[in-house]
Amino acid sequence: TRPSADPLDIAVIGGDGIGPEVTEQAAAVLQAALRAEGCPEARLTPYPLGAEHWLRTGEALPDETLEALRGHDAILFGAVGAAPGDERIPSGLIERGMLLRLRFELDHGVNLRPAALLPGAVSPLAEPGTIDFTVVREGTEGPYVGNGGAIRTGTPHEIATEVSVNTAHGVRRVVEDAFARAAAGERKRLTLVHKHNVLVHAGHLWRRTVEAVAADFPEVSWDYMHVDAATIFLTTDPARFDVIVTDNLFGDILTDLAAAVTGGIGLAASGNINVEGTAPSMFEPVHGSAPDIAGQGVADPVAAILSAALLLEHVGETGAAQRVRTAVWAHLKDRVDGARGSTAEVGADVAARV
Amino acid sequence: TRPSADPLDIAVIGGDGIGPEVTEQAAAVLQAALRAEGCPEARLTPYPLGAEHWLRTGEALPDETLEALRGHDAILFGAVGAAPGDERIPSGLIERGMLLRLRFELDHGVNLRPAALLPGAVSPLAEPGTIDFTVVREGTEGPYVGNGGAIRTGTPHEIATEVSVNTAHGVRRVVEDAFARAAAGERKRLTLVHKHNVLVHAGHLWRRTVEAVAADFPEVSWDYMHVDAATIFLTTDPARFDVIVTDNLFGDILTDLAAAVTGGIGLAASGNINVEGTAPSMFEPVHGSAPDIAGQGVADPVAAILSAALLLEHVGETGAAQRVRTAVWAHLKDRVDGARGSTAEVGADVAARV
Ligand SMILES: CC(C)[C@H](C(=O)O)[C@@H](O)C(=O)O
Ligand SMILES: CC(C)[C@H](C(=O)O)[C@@H](O)C(=O)O
Numbered sequence: 278t279r280p281s282a283d284p285l286d287i288a289v290i291g292g293d294g295i296g297p298e299v300t301e302q303a304a305a306v307l308q309a310a311l312r313a314e315g316c317p318e319a320r321l322t323p324y325p326l327g328a329e330h331w332l333r334t335g336e337a338l339p340d341e342t343l344e345a346l347r348g349h350d351a352i353l354f355g356a357v358g359a360a361p362g363d364e365r366i367p368s369g370l371i372e373r374g375m376l377l378r379l380r381f382e383l384d385h386g387v388n389l390r391p392a393a394l395l396p397g398a399v400s401p402l403a404e405p406g407t408i409d410f411t412v413v414r415e416g417t418e419g420p421y422v423g424n425g426g427a428i429r430t431g432t433p434h435e436i437a438t439e440v441s442v443n444t445a446h447g448v449r450r451v452v453e454d455a456f457a458r459a460a461a462g463e464r465k466r467l468t469l470v471h472k473h474n475v476l477v478h479a480g481h482l483w484r485r486t487v488e489a490v491a492a493d494f495p496e497v498s499w500d501y502m503h504v505d506a507a508t509i510f511l512t513t514d515p516a517r518f519d520v521i522v523t524d525n526l527f528g529d530i531l532t533d534l535a536a537a538v539t540g541g542i543g544l545a546a547s548g549n550i551n552v553e554g555t556a557p558s559m560f561e562p563v564h565g566s567a568p569d570i571a572g573q574g575v576a577d578p579v580a581a582i583l584s585a586a587l588l589l590e591h592v593g594e595t596g597a598a599q600r601v602r603t604a605v606w607a608h609l610k611d612r613v614d615g616a617r618g619s620t621a622e623v624g625a626d627v628a629a630r631v
Numbered sequence: 632t633r634p635s636a637d638p639l640d641i642a643v644i645g646g647d648g649i650g651p652e653v654t655e656q657a658a659a660v661l662q663a664a665l666r667a668e669g670c671p672e673a674r675l676t677p678y679p680l681g682a683e684h685w686l687r688t689g690e691a692l693p694d695e696t697l698e699a700l701r702g703h704d705a706i707l708f709g710a711v712g713a714a715p716g717d718e719r720i721p722s723g724l725i726e727r728g729m730l731l732r733l734r735f736e737l738d739h740g741v742n743l744r745p746a747a748l749l750p751g752a753v754s755p756l757a758e759p760g761t762i763d764f765t766v767v768r769e770g771t772e773g774p775y776v777g778n779g780g781a782i783r784t785g786t787p788h789e790i791a792t793e794v795s796v797n798t799a800h801g802v803r804r805v806v807e808d809a810f811a812r813a814a815a816g817e818r819k820r821l822t823l824v825h826k827h828n829v830l831v832h833a834g835h836l837w838r839r840t841v842e843a844v845a846a847d848f849p850e851v852s853w854d855y856m857h858v859d860a861a862t863i864f865l866t867t868d869p870a871r872f873d874v875i876v877t878d879n880l881f882g883d884i885l886t887d888l889a890a891a892v893t894g895g896i897g898l899a900a901s902g903n904i905n906v907e908g909t910a911p912s913m914f915e916p917v918h919g920s921a922p923d924i925a926g927q928g929v930a931d932p933v934a935a936i937l938s939a940a941l942l943l944e945h946v947g948e949t950g951a952a953q954r955v956r957t958a959v960w961a962h963l964k965d966r967v968d969g970a971r972g973s974t975a976e977v978g979a980d981v982a983a984r985v
Contacts, residue, residue, distance in 0.1 A: 358828075372828045401757055401758070421829055423831075436797070437835070439832060440794050441795070443792070445788060446788075472883075475775055476779070476793045479779070482791040508891060512888065513755050
C-alpha cells in the first residue's frame with residue numbers, strides 16, 4: 278500500500294476513437310475526487326498508443342513503453358481498435374499487440390466487471406428487477422493465449438486451431454478472488470459459469486478448483502451454470518446473480534450481455550487486476566473505440582469514469598472512489614429517459630458533484 | 632429424395648427427463664400432418680438411449696445402435712442429460728457419448744436453429760420488434776471436437792487444454808448452407824459471428840471462407856460481428872438479424888440467448904443436418920431434459936413439435952411441415968399471456984389443428 282501523502286502516479290492510455298475523449302473526463306473526475314478528499318492530485322503520464330500510433334510508428338507496444346508502464350501505480354485505459362474496414366491495419370493487431378499484451382505482461386489475472394442497473398439507466402428488458410452482480414473474468418488464459426495455428430492456409434485442406442490453455446495457478450487465483458468478493462458482499466452467492474459437459478478438461482479444472490476454494494469460504498453458497506444457460510438467465514432473471522466467476526472468453530461474452538441488460542455498454546466499467554501486486558493494474562471501460570462516433574464529443578464517459586472509481590478503490594483511495602460513484606449515481610438520476618449532454622458536459626457535471 | 636408413396640422411416644430417441652414426453656407429442660403431430668396430406672403414416676422406431684439407459688446397461692451409444700440409426704430417413708430426438716447432482720453419471724458423459732457422438736458420426740455439419748418471436752410468445756425484452764432470424768451453427772468442429780487434455784491433474788501445476796479444430800471443409804459447407812438460406816429468404820442478409828480479433832487462425836479461416844462464398848451469392852449482403860457485440864444486438868435490436876452463421880461454441884451460446892429473447896427455450900427447434908445426405912439428419916428441441924419438471928406432464932412440447940416440422944421440411948414433406956407450423960401458430964395465438972395446458976393437451980390441440 279502506497280503512503281497516502283504521496284501523489285498517485287497514474288499512466289493514461291487514451292488509445293483510439295472515443296478512448297481519449299472519455300479518458301480525459303475520467304481523469305478530470307478522478308482529480309476532483311482526490312482534491313475533495315484533501316489528497317494531492319495524481320501525477321498523470323500520457324502514453325500515446327493505439328491504432329493511430331501504430332500507423333505513425335509501426336509500434337503497437339514498444340518494450341521500453343511496457344517497462345515504463347510497470348513503474349506506475351495504476352493505468353487508466355480508454356479504448357483501442359482501428360475503424361472497421363481500415364485496410365491499413367491487420368484485424369486484431371492492436372487488440373492483441375497492445376491491449377491483450379498489457380493484460381498478459383502485467384499479469385492481470387482478474388478481469389473485474391461489475392454489472393448494475395444504475396439509476397435512470399434504460400434496460401432493454403421489460404422487467405429487469407434489481408440487477409447488481411459482478412463478473413470476475415479470468416484475464417490471462419483460456420483461448421486468449423494466442424496458441425494455435427493453421428496449415429495449408431487458403432487451400433481446401435486448411436486446418437486452423439485455437440488452443441485454450443488453463444492452469445491451476447491461473448484458475449485458482451481468480452476463483453479465490455471471486456470467493457473473497459462474494460464473501461465481502463451481502464448476498465454471498467457465487468456462480469461458476471463454464472461448459473464442462475463439452476470442454477471437459479478445462480471444465481473439470483475449473484470445477485475442482487471452485488469446490489476446493491469453496492471449503493475456505495463456508496459462508497458463500499455456490500452453484501454451477503453452463504454458459505449457454507447463463508445467457509438465458511441473464512436476460513430472464515439477472516437479479517439472481519451475485520458474483521459470477523468464469524473463463525476469459527465466456528467472461529468476454531457474458532459481460533457484453535451484462536452491459537446490454539443493464540442499460541448499455543456506455544456505463545460498464547472494468548478493472549484488469551494484478552492480484553499479486555507485481556505490476557500495475559489497469560482500468561478501462563468495457564466498450565471499444567466506437568470509431569463511428571469518435572471526435573464528435575458525444576460518447577458517454579460514465580463507463581470510463583466508473584473505471585477510474587475502480588482504480589481509486591484498488592489503490593486504497595476508498596473515500597475518493599465512493600465520491601465518484603455517488604456523483605455518477607446522482608448525475609444518472611438526473612438523466613431523464615436516458616438523455617444526456619456531451620462527453621465534456623457529463624464529465625463536468627460528475628466532477629462538480631464529487 | 633424419397634419416393635413419396637413409401638412411408639417415412641423415422642428413428643425416435645426420446646432420451647431423458649422431459650425428452651420422451653415432448654417427443655411423443657411431436658411424433659403424434661407429425662403423423663397427423665402426414666395423414667392430413669394424404670401420405671402414409673411414418674414408421675417410427677424407438678431407441679432407448681440416454682442417462683437412464685446408461686445406468687441400466689453401461690452403454691451410451693452402442694456401435695450396433697449407431698449402425699441401425701444410419702438406416703433411417705431421419706431421427707427425431709428429445710433430450711438427454713442426467714439430473715444435476717446425480718453422482719452416478721460422470722458429468723457430460725451422456726452428452727458427449729451419445730448426443731455429440733451422433734452429431735459427429737452422422738456428420739451433422741449444419742446445426743440449424745431458427746429463432747422467431749412466435750405469436751403470443753412473451754419476450755423478456757421491452758421492445759422486441761419483429762424477431763425472425765436463423766442461426767446456422769457449425770455442428771462437427773470447433774472446441775466440440777474433444778481434442779485436449781490435462782497434465783498434473785489435481786496438483787498446483789495442472790494444465791488443461793481444449794483445442795478448437797476448424798477445417799476449410801467444415802467451415803465451407805456450413806457457410807455455403809447459410810448463404811443459400813439467406814438467398815432463399817426475403818431479406819438476403821448474412822452475419823458472420825466470430826471473434827477473429829482474438830481467435831486469429833480460426834477467425835481468419837471463417838472470414839476468408841465467407842468472403843469467398845459471398846462471391847457466389849451477389850444478391851446476399853453480409854457483415855461481420857464479434858460474438859461479444861452480437862449478444863448486445865441480440866438483446867437491443869434482434870430484428871436486425873436475418874441469417875447468422877457461426878462456429879459450434881458461439882452458436883451454442885447465441886442460440887440459447889436467441890431462444891430467451893424470443894420468449895423461451897420451450898419454443899426453440901433445431902435440426903442437425905447432414906448436408907451431403909450421407910447419413911440421416913436429426914431434429915431436436917434446443918432445450919434440455921429439464922429433470923426438475925420431468926414426469927409431471929407440464930413441459931411445453933412446442934419446441935419438439937417445431938423440430939418435427941423441420942424434419943418434415945428436410946425430407947421433402949413441405950405440405951405437412953407447413954401444416955404443423957400453421958397449427959402451432961394458431962395454437963400459440965390462443966395461448967393467453969403464455970398460459971397453456973399440459974404437455975398432452977398442447978400436443979392434442981396442435982394435432983387437431985394440422
Ligand atoms: C478488444 C478485445 C480484445 C477485448 C476482449 O476480447 O477481451 C474486449 O472485447 C474486452 O472485452 O475487453
Ligand atoms: C447438451 C449439449 C452438449 C448441447 C451443446 O452444447 O451443443 C446443447 O447445449 C445444445 O445446444 O444442443
